[in-house]
Amino acid sequence: MVSSDTIRAISVELSRSGYEWHDDSDHWYRSYGNENWEFNNDGLMASRFASINDLPILASDRKYYWPLGRRPDEHPGLSDLGL
Secondary structure (H helix, E strand, C coil): CEEEEEEEECCEEEEEEEEEEECCCCCEEEEEEEEEEEECCCCCEEEEEEEEEEEEECHHHCCCCCCCCCCCCCCCCCCCCCC
16 A cells, blocks of 8 residues: 555544555456544544545556555655556
8 A cells, every 4th residue: 555645633644545456356456545544542543434446457557566565665655656
């Protein structure tokens, strides 16, 4: 997942994210959207609101290539990729 523009204020976190995945038939999708997370005083998530869109893509249109884990620092972010 690529995530940028994260803002944290008190117990609310807003994030814009995008990720790519494929189904059991090897059809690829790019999912992107905005999320709003609220945390309680113990630091546990109390609520999550998300608006996420799934866009079918060709495997050749993928933009995220790296091993499992966080995005490498040198990889472009969402805005750099035009997302």
